[in-house]
Amino acid sequence: MSTLESVAASNEEKHAPRAGSGATDPVVRRAVAVWIVGLVAAGAWALFGSLTLTRVWPNHVVGFSDWAYTDELGTGVLGIASLLAIVGLVLPSFERRATTPALLRAAASLRRAGPWLVVVPLALGAWEVLTAKTAFLPTPFFAPPQALIEVWHDDWARLLDSALHSLALLGVGFAYGGVVGFLIGVSIGWSRAIGYWVHPVLRLIGPVPATALLPLAFYVFPSSYAAAVFLIALATGFPVAILTWSGVASVSKAYYDVARTLGANPHFLVLRVAIPAALPQVFVGLFMAFGASFTVLVTAEMMGVKSGLGWYLTWAQGYAAYANMYAALIVMAVLFSSLITLLFRVRDRALVWQKGTVKW
Amino acid sequence: MVSLAIEEPVASSRARTRRAAGGVGAQIDARGVSHWFDTPKGPLQVLDDVTVSVAPGEFVALLGPSGCGKSTLLRLVAGLERPSAGALLQDGQPIERPDPSRIVVFQDPTLYPWRRVRANVELGLQARGVLRKESARVDEELARVGLTEFADSFPHQLSGGMAQRVALARALVNDPRLLVLDEPLGKLDSLTRLAMQSELVELWQRSRFSALLVTHDVEEALFLAQRVIVFSPRPARIAAELRVDLPYPRHRGDPLFAELRREALHHLGLDASW
Numbered sequence A: 001m002s003t004l005e006s007v008a009a010s011n012e013e014k015h016a017p018r019a020g021s022g023a024t025d026p027v028v029r030r031a032v033a034v035w036i037v038g039l040v041a042a043g044a045w046a047l048f049g050s051l052t053l054t055r056v057w058p059n060h061v062v063g064f065s066d067w068a069y070t071d072e073l074g075t076g077v078l079g080i081a082s083l084l085a086i087v088g089l090v091l092p093s094f095e096r097r098a099t100t101p102a103l104l105r106a107a108a109s110l111r112r113a114g115p116w117l118v119v120v121p122l123a124l125g126a127w128e129v130l131t132a133k134t135a136f137l138p139t140p141f142f143a144p145p146q147a148l149i150e151v152w153h154d155d156w157a158r159l160l161d162s163a164l165h166s167l168a169l170l171g172v173g174f175a176y177g178g179v180v181g182f183l184i185g186v187s188i189g190w191s192r193a194i195g196y197w198v199h200p201v202l203r204l205i206g207p208v209p210a211t212a213l214l215p216l217a218f219y220v221f222p223s224s225y226a227a228a229v230f231l232i233a234l235a236t237g238f239p240v241a242i243l244t245w246s247g248v249a250s251v252s253k254a255y256y257d258v259a260r261t262l263g264a265n266p267h268f269l270v271l272r273v274a275i276p277a278a279l280p281q282v283f284v285g286l287f288m289a290f291g292a293s294f295t296v297l298v299t300a301e302m303m304g305v306k307s308g309l310g311w312y313l314t315w316a317q318g319y320a321a322y323a324n325m326y327a328a329l330i331v332m333a334v335l336f337s338s339l340i341t342l343l344f345r346v347r348d349r350a351l352v353w354q355k356g357t358v359k360w
Numbered sequence B: 001m002v003s004l005a006i007e008e009p010v011a012s013s014r015a016r017t018r019r020a021a022g023g024v025g026a027q028i029d030a031r032g033v034s035h036w037f038d039t040p041k042g043p044l045q046v047l048d049d050v051t052v053s054v055a056p057g058e059f060v061a062l063l064g065p066s067g068c069g070k071s072t073l074l075r076l077v078a079g080l081e082r083p084s085a086g087a088l089l090q091d092g093q094p095i096e097r098p099d100p101s102r103i104v105v106f107q108d109p110t111l112y113p114w115r116r117v118r119a120n121v122e123l124g125l126q127a128r129g130v131l132r133k134e135s136a137r138v139d140e141e142l143a144r145v146g147l148t149e150f151a152d153s154f155p156h157q158l159s160g161g162m163a164q165r166v167a168l169a170r171a172l173v174n175d176p177r178l179l180v181l182d183e184p185l186g187k188l189d190s191l192t193r194l195a196m197q198s199e200l201v202e203l204w205q206r207s208r209f210s211a212l213l214v215t216h217d218v219e220e221a222l223f224l225a226q227r228v229i230v231f232s233p234r235p236a237r238i239a240a241e242l243r244v245d246l247p248y249p250r251h252r253g254d255p256l257f258a259e260l261r262r263e264a265l266h267h268l269g270l271d272a273s274w
Helices: A002-015 A026-031 A036-052 A070-097 A101-133 A145-154 A156-190 A192-205 A210-220 A224-249 A253-261 A266-303 A309-318 A322-350 B010-020 B070-078 B117-121 B123-127 B131-144 B160-172 B190-207 B218-224 B255-267
Strands: B028-039 B042-054 B059-063 B085-090 B102-105 B178-182 B210-215 B227-231 B238-243
Touching: A036 A070, A036 A101, A070 A101, A070 A145, A101 A145, A145 A156, A145 A322, A156 A192, A156 A224, A156 A266, A156 A309, A156 A322, A192 A224, A210 A224, A210 A266, A224 A266, A253 A266, A253 B102, A253 B123, A266 A309, A266 A322, A266 B123, A309 A322, B028 B070, B042 B059, B042 B070, B042 B085, B042 B210, B042 B238, B059 B070, B059 B218, B070 B102, B070 B178, B070 B210, B102 B160, B117 B123, B117 B131, B117 B160, B123 B131, B123 B160, B131 B160, B160 B190, B190 B218, B210 B218, B218 B255, B227 B255, B238 B255
Parallel strands: B059 B210, B059 B227, B102 B178, B178 B210
Antiparallel strands: B028 B042, B028 B085, B227 B238
């Protein structure tokens, strides 16, 4: 709410001079109240859209054929520009009238996104100019924005299939690795006897990058899929086990004393004291494991698994279909970023009792 | 060696055990207890032949300088550790492990940060598997310490005094027969401290549990306890025993109170400061 007010206030200041010399007159000021940043953003999108249109600036055609979807991109972007222009014009009066907090929050986050809405079309426009319009960046290796749209439009089925395969493989491997790593971490944190046997093994095997075991795994396991699941589980399990262990080991002795005097048995001490107390550390382990598992996933798909986004990348590169590669990379970025966001959400739910956690 | 235990035939202490099931305080006897810690520099003696007893429903304070070993005695009474020498008995039975009939309130509230206030108070009932049957007790105790409105708060949202009251409720919900208080008010500001001393007296008078309080605050000991046992510096030895024959609620301005304070400080070797 305070951000909203301050943004509104700074906005008020910005267009106060334009309200004329009698800037103290509230009626005049309200009459011209518009969302300046929104209108600037609309202008930026309009610039990007119109320079994309072939009527305005024809593509610099190199070799074979012209880029498809150029005018569609330009038209679409101009559509965004007009939408933003409308929003920029009505947002302040909408905010004055809106009463539902959800709508006000949406308006506030739109205002917060304002500067990005200006910068993004300028960057995209520069990309468009450097590739399609001037061919300053060499053609097959650098694809213009419309080429990505072409890929997403024409090859969406294969991309979706690849994304789903990646997700499934990652999900299975991560689940196995997370569960096993967690159990190992708890048991070596809790039992000295288990720690005696497991800890040295963990110390030796854990630091080996899972990708180094790729060749071994591919012939030990019956299928490349099983090998990939194993390697992802391995890459996931190690950080989860170590962090869970350290979490369990660092639980304050006072917590156990309290529970013991209240009549807790060892079972209760593990499930209700050690594990909840170690949970913040477990999540640190899960975040580290996520990064490691992405690497192993993509590598395994590039090396042997015949599906998934990693496979799509090598396949696209093999055909010199660089636009497909960029399109797949962006899909991958969105996918992995969403997964991390999801993990953050789960963490915020599970650790609602912690104060001052980082917001993703 | 100062023997404070009133020797009684075993049969009568058994009979008390049966009566005690109804919530009467426990009889605690520490007989000739000595304790050593293993340190890198060799064994460190913290308790030297300590014999103390707490009669059922009695409030006894252990007063002594910081680090003298009083808290160790409490840990032994609670059953968290076993003494190097001597015996600890509850109603004539040896104390071998922690038991929910003897509950400790520590200097730090040590609430579980991941549990809301209500769930923290429920801890003992849950650990013993009687939560469903006795969940009404949780509300009762929360009301008794005046924290009903904060039942859904997390510990980090509470002030120090509130947190310690939750710790008290968490102890009392189990209907302990002995409440072991390890400097429970030591970290509170002085105003909260005074208020909670009165609250403690009320709680004790209402529930009639036995209470064993460790403190290094002379006034606190005299304000709360019926008997104050003064310890020497480490290794803790019993230096003196003061009987506080003042009616509750007590007043710090009482002449007898001032007299007892002077005496206690004398035993602590602090005559000069008075």
